[in-house]
Amino acid sequence: MRVRKRQQRSRSNRPSKRPSRCSRAVGSKEIASIDLVKAVGLSHRPTFRKNYLNPALASGWIEYTQPHSPRSPTQRYRLTSKGKRWLQLRGED
Secondary structure (H helix, E strand, O other), rough: OOHHHHOOOOOOOOHHHHHHHHHHHHOOOEEEHHHHHHHHHHHHHHHHHHHHHHHHHHHOOOEOOOOOOOOOEEEEEOHHHHHHHHHHHOOOO
């Protein structure tokens, strides 16, 4: 029996579709998570956080406005310089 190994694709610095949707929704403003959920077109916040927000934060496309209190009720998100460059390259700024 032959076992096939999965080939891992190089992901470079390109976001997947989900975090990129989150980055586009943030745009050039600071935005609350509930507004991001609506902008992406979802209604289930845990799914949004797991599939969209956390990957975008981990890849450095968006950042907290209050990094020392991530669970603050007044927490908002904004694009990083990496996210802004990506939007400019795509002509979406």
